Amino acid sequence: METDRVNDKLQQWLDxxxxxxxxxxxxxxxxxxxxxxxxxxxxxxxxxxxxILRRLADALSTFSAHGFxxxxxxxxxxxxxxxxxxxxxxxxxxxASRRDSAAANNLDLFTEDFLTLDLKS
Amino acid sequence: MTTPAKQHQILFxxxxxxxxxxxxxxxxxxxxxxxxxxxxxxxxxxxEILKTRAFDLVVVDVNxxxxxxxxxxxxxxxxxxxxxxxxxxxxxxxxRRAACLAxxxxxxxxxxxxxxxxxxxxxxxxxxxxxxxxxxxxxxLRRVGLPDVIQMECLGRNSSILEVQNRQLSGxxxxxxxxxxxxxxxxxxxxxxFQKLLSLAGGGFQLQPFEPPQQRTIEGQWEFLLMEAAxxxxxxxxxxxxxxxxxxxxxxxxxxxxxxxxxxLICSGDGTLLYQWQCADVNARxxxxxxxxxxxxxxxxxxxxxxxxxxxxxxxxxxxVAQAQPDRLVFVQIATENGN
Numbered sequence: 001m002e003t004d005r006v007n008d009k010l011q012q013w014l015d016x017x018x019x020x021x022x023x024x025x026x027x028x029x030x031x032x033x034x035x036x037x038x039x040x041x042x043x044x045x046x047x048x049x050x051x052i053l054r055r056l057a058d059a060l061s062t063f064s065a066h067g068f069x070x071x072x073x074x075x076x077x078x079x080x081x082x083x084x085x086x087x088x089x090x091x092x093x094x095x096a097s098r099r100d101s102a103a104a105n106n107l108d109l110f111t112e113d114f115l116t117l118d119l120k121s
Numbered sequence: 122m123t124t125p126a127k128q129h130q131i132l133f134x135x136x137x138x139x140x141x142x143x144x145x146x147x148x149x150x151x152x153x154x155x156x157x158x159x160x161x162x163x164x165x166x167x168x169e170i171l172k173t174r175a176f177d178l179v180v181v182d183v184n185x186x187x188x189x190x191x192x193x194x195x196x197x198x199x200x201x202x203x204x205x206x207x208x209x210x211x212x213x214x215x216x217r218r219a220a221c222l223a224x225x226x227x228x229x230x231x232x233x234x235x236x237x238x239x240x241x242x243x244x245x246x247x248x249x250x251x252x253x254x255x256x257x258x259x260x261x262l263r264r265v266g267l268p269d270v271i272q273m274e275c276l277g278r279n280s281s282i283l284e285v286q287n288r289q290l291s292g293x294x295x296x297x298x299x300x301x302x303x304x305x306x307x308x309x310x311x312x313x314x315f316q317k318l319l320s321l322a323g324g325g326f327q328l329q330p331f332e333p334p335q336q337r338t339i340e341g342q343w344e345f346l347l348m349e350a351a352x353x354x355x356x357x358x359x360x361x362x363x364x365x366x367x368x369x370x371x372x373x374x375x376x377x378x379x380x381x382x383x384x385x386l387i388c389s390g391d392g393t394l395l396y397q398w399q400c401a402d403v404n405a406r407x408x409x410x411x412x413x414x415x416x417x418x419x420x421x422x423x424x425x426x427x428x429x430x431x432x433x434x435x436x437x438x439x440x441x442v443a444q445a446q447p448d449r450l451v452f453v454q455i456a457t458e459n460g461n
Contacts, residue, residue: 020187048423059416063434066409072435075417078427082420096424102187105165113192116199 006119007036010091013117017110022101024080025049028114029057031090044096053094056084060092072111083107087115128157129250130175134167134193135160135182135209140232144239151243156250164188164196173329176204178250183210183221191224198225205249209242267319268347269380269455275299275343276433276442276453280331285318292318295334301343303334311338312346319350344387344451348396383439384454386410390447406452414445 010028014036017026025044029035035053056073063070072085081104083095093114097103129152135141141160148156159176161167164185171179179197183190190208197206206228208221213231221229228249233239267285271294274281278299285292285306292306292314306314339346384406385398392407400406417429434441439456 016189016192044424052420052423055416055419062409062412062416066405068434068436068441070434071437074433074435075420076430076433077417077421078430080424080426102163102165106188109164109168109188109192109196112196112199116195 009117009119010036013114017095017103020097020101020103020106020110022098023095023103024098025094025096027053027094029053029092029094049096052082052096053084056082056094057092060084060086071115074107080104081107083111085111085114089119128155129177130157130159131246131250132159132161132167132170132176132179134162134164134179134185136162136185137182138162147239148243148246151240152247156247164193167193168196168200169330171201173327178205178207178246180207180209180246181226183208183217184212191220194221194224194226205252207246207249267321268350269382271296271301271343271347272382272453272455275301276455282329282331284327284329285321287321290317290321293334294318295331296343297331297333299343301339301346302337303339305334305338310336312349315339315346316350316353319347320353344385344396344453380439380455380457382453383456384441384452386450386452388450390449392450400452407450410443410445410450410452413443414450417445 007030014026014028017023027035027049035050056075059073060070063073070086072083075082075084076099078099080099081097083093083097085093087093091114093111095103095107095110097107131148133141133144138160141162145158145160149158159170159174161170164187167179167181179201181190181193181197185193190210194206194208197204206226208224208226208229209232210217210221210229211232213229218229228245230242230245233242267283270283274283274296276299280297283294283296285294290307292304292309294301294315295303301315304311304315304318306317309317382398384400385396386394386400386403386406387396388394388407388410392411394403394407397403413432414429417432420426421429429445432443432445434443439454441452441454444451
């Protein structure tokens with residue numbers, strides 16, 4: 001089934017992201033609102049991560065109301081960085097990483113790869 | 122007088138530093154010094170180096186941690202379409218070869234286990250680096266201003282040295298973690314040197330990797346330093362025109378787009394306006410900053426991430442940075458335009 005194949009591809013892509021040192025949560029939301037993958041550690045329990053993702057996804061809409069159309073947002077805190085990016089096809093990526101880690105230093109590269117990931121081939 | 126032969130600039134990206142050092146020593150000798158080799162132990166380090174200098178060839182290890190070689194090759198192909206790329210791996214498979222070539226590599230090679238094998242790789246890479254593409258469309262304009270670059274370095278919390286020079290004056294501006302900490306221009310140091318460098322009417326500048334200066338002569342927020350520089354510049358008589366200097370190779374490669382500050386807003390923590398420039402709706406922008414502060418506070422309640430620092434907003438033609446701290450609200454938007 002086409003959906004299964006796309007989901008498998010996204011799952012594999014997320015699995016590679018999750019290997020980055022310092023990544024403590026990553027997930028992709030499908031256009032129908034379903035989150036297909038989560039990866040956690042103790043710092044980022046599933047319930048908290050779900051709630052944060054929902055809030056950050058909503059924050060993207062806040063910017064539309066102010067005339068901005070963000071390709072991605074990066075929230076930087078003292079100890080962590082959160083990245084939210086949306087593709088034109090509606091897929092939404094959320095990455096949570098420890099600040100100053102290999103994962104945090106590569107957020108732009110992961111995002112760039114996600115935004116241009118070919119799901120048709 | 123003989124003209125020295127052109128040195129090919131080669132960047133190896135491999136997390137095995139011993140292997141990198143072996144290659145550097147052998148290939149430099151075999152090339153009779155016609156190769157200049159740089160090494161990077163990770164993809165992000167390689168991209169930093171690529172921002173500062175032009176290279177003829179990048180050789181990427183396929184099995185790197187964090188961002189693997191295929192992903193990195195795709196990014197290189199998008200960002201540097203004219204750069205020659207080779208992939209190297211200790212575990213070659215037909216599937217991997219196809220994936221690397223599809224991701225933009227011109228050459229896929231297996232890591233050798235003997236000295237003879239290394240020699241063949243050198244020959245293959247030398248062929249690739251000396252191979253000339255058909256001349257095509259080229260030509261770029263340098264339209265990025267010094268204040269824009271300083272602003273981007275500070276907003277990105279980067280550490281770097283800006284080397285500024287023209288025919289009358291040269292100097293350096295030191296930026297550490299987004300703070301301007303030192304400047305020197307001729308005999309002058311500190312803010313006086315900073316103002317002098319920003320008042321130059323022409324010349325060139327290059328970003329260099331950060332090294333700690335011998336002294337720190339500047340304190341205070343970069344926003345106010347730039348504002349003061351703009352004020353001094355506005356109140357000074359016009360500087361004599363200086364013939365523009367030709368851009369360096371690295372500048373030519375890096376300057377594919379122009380960058381300009383599109384909007385700046387600085388308020389006190391309670392929202393009292395301190396400074397604004399080209400902000401179409403001040404009240405709406407302050408409201409947005411308050412919303413950002415609220416969102417960040419809610420995230421902070423759910424995750425123990427510490428104090429909120431900043432929000433970066435990547436736009437299709439630029440980016441914006443918002444800081445919502447108890448003592449200040451700052452919003453800066455930068456617009457980029459493709460120069461091609």
